[in-house]
Amino acid sequence: MRYRYRLEKRKAKRLGFVRLIRKLAIASLVLIMFYLLFLYTGGRPYLTEDSLRALSLIPTEKTYTLGFDRPIKTIKIHAEQDGQKRELYYASFDQPTNKVSFTLKAKDLGLKDGQVRLTLEFSSGFLLNRSYSLLSTVDAQPPSLRVVAYTQSPSVGGSLALKVKVDEEAQAWFLHGEHRYRLYSVGERYHLGICPIRLDASQGAFRVEAVDSAGNIFRQELHINLREVKFKEDRINIDDSFVDRVVYPLLGKEGEGLSTVDAFRRINEVWRSRDVSKIKEVGLKSEPRVMWEGAFIQLPNSKVFAGYGDVRHYFYGAQKISESRHMGFDFASVERAPIPASNSGVVVFAGNLGIYGNVVIIDHGMGLMSLYGHLSEVSVKEGQFVKKGEIIGRTGATGLALGDHLHFGILVQGYEVNPVEWLDAKWIKNNITSVFDAK
Numbered sequence: 001m002r003y004r005y006r007l008e009k010r011k012a013k014r015l016g017f018v019r020l021i022r023k024l025a026i027a028s029l030v031l032i033m034f035y036l037l038f039l040y041t042g043g044r045p046y047l048t049e050d051s052l053r054a055l056s057l058i059p060t061e062k063t064y065t066l067g068f069d070r071p072i073k074t075i076k077i078h079a080e081q082d083g084q085k086r087e088l089y090y091a092s093f094d095q096p097t098n099k100v101s102f103t104l105k106a107k108d109l110g111l112k113d114g115q116v117r118l119t120l121e122f123s124s125g126f127l128l129n130r131s132y133s134l135l136s137t138v139d140a141q142p143p144s145l146r147v148v149a150y151t152q153s154p155s156v157g158g159s160l161a162l163k164v165k166v167d168e169e170a171q172a173w174f175l176h177g178e179h180r181y182r183l184y185s186v187g188e189r190y191h192l193g194i195c196p197i198r199l200d201a202s203q204g205a206f207r208v209e210a211v212d213s214a215g216n217i218f219r220q221e222l223h224i225n226l227r228e229v230k231f232k233e234d235r236i237n238i239d240d241s242f243v244d245r246v247v248y249p250l251l252g253k254e255g256e257g258l259s260t261v262d263a264f265r266r267i268n269e270v271w272r273s274r275d276v277s278k279i280k281e282v283g284l285k286s287e288p289r290v291m292w293e294g295a296f297i298q299l300p301n302s303k304v305f306a307g308y309g310d311v312r313h314y315f316y317g318a319q320k321i322s323e324s325r326h327m328g329f330d331f332a333s334v335e336r337a338p339i340p341a342s343n344s345g346v347v348v349f350a351g352n353l354g355i356y357g358n359v360v361i362i363d364h365g366m367g368l369m370s371l372y373g374h375l376s377e378v379s380v381k382e383g384q385f386v387k388k389g390e391i392i393g394r395t396g397a398t399g400l401a402l403g404d405h406l407h408f409g410i411l412v413q414g415y416e417v418n419p420v421e422w423l424d425a426k427w428i429k430n431n432i433t434s435v436f437d438a439k
């Protein structure tokens with residue numbers, strides 16, 4: 001009895017063991033199935049859409065930043081062109097990363113202009129790899145540019161016209177130090193524009209540039225004979241009565257608690273730079289066609305009582321408190337004199353503009369605009385076409401003005417240049433029109 005009991009117990013034990021093994025086997029099968037499912041549904045890394053798009057073009061030199069949806073450990077990129085296979089890039093990371101940056105130089109890698117098949121392989125761990133195959137275009141040829149014509153001896157603070165021809169689809173620019181000015185594409189691969197010679201210009205800092213659709217850059221220096229101009233220096237005394245009468249009312253709530261000197265500085269520096277930025281913004285919205293004709297006209301029966309580029313030193317008693325540059329002409333006539341549009345164009349701004357008071361800005365095309373400030377009355381609307389001589393408003397003393405006058409500015413790509421050149425038909429013909437017409 002006792003023996004038999006023991007035998008059955010052993011048998012039962014063995015059966016239990018078999019059942020356990022079976023359970024374990026089923027559990028691991030399920031686990032393996034889940035892992036495989038994980039691999040095929042999202043366990044493997046993906047390359048972002050942006051990265052794929054970036055890889056579709058290989059210019060002379062380009063830095064790529066590839067993004068992955070999960071950190072990867074290794075990456076390998078191959079290129080196949082004319083039956084030849086080349087490794088473009090390989091990296092392996094101790095610390096897995098979501099972002100990989102590298103620079104490709106088409107020529108150094110032996111790639112020729114045309115199509116190339118890229119193969120990307122990357123992995124974030126055991127069995128967690130993926131590969132892509134895609135067609136990419138190699139364009140390592142920078143555009144070539146010919147300078148057709150440009151204003152030979154522009155003045156500091158003046159305007160320059162420039163015409164170039166590029167041998168392929170491209171954007172063209174005139175560079176002046178860190179400033180870039182666009183040239184408009186006018187068909188047959190010609191590009192032309194008017195650019196300001198800024199008051200902070202220096203000899204030898206001018207270049208032309210063309211950028212093709214692949215981002216290849218052609219750049220060349222432009223030798224310009226700058227004509228130096230002597231500008232007037234003015235000392236202007238600021239007193240309490242002027243600040244009380246003009247500055248505080250203009251500042252409104254912003255002037256509360258400010259001393260006479262601080263209130264003047266707020267207007268002359270903070271407001272001025274904000275207004276200049278706004279003018280620049282409007283100045284970039286020019287239409288790529290010439291709407292002006294002949295010389296620009298001056299306010300009738302007026303005298304110029306402040307010139308372009310005048311340096312103004314402001315004094316409060318014996319202390320110099322601020323400085324500014326006068327960037328236009330001040331024309332004085334009778335009070336509330338009617339103002340004719342200086343040339344034909346489209347009104348791109350009609351409203352209040354800080355220290356400039358009520359302002360009208362007319363776009364004459366190709367980056368050229370005229371600005372009318374301190375108006376007592378504005379009689380045109382934005383979007384309206386005006387003909388040369390048509391009345392656009394009346395002179396006044398709105399904004400930072402001592403008395404009734406017109407601030408007249410000429411904007412070239414948003415920068416106020418010397419208007420004197422544009423009042424001179426002969427200057428325009430010799431320095432702008434002749435450049436535009438050159439072949």
Ligand SMILES: [Zn+2]
Binds near residue numbers: 326330
């Ligand atoms: Zn002025």
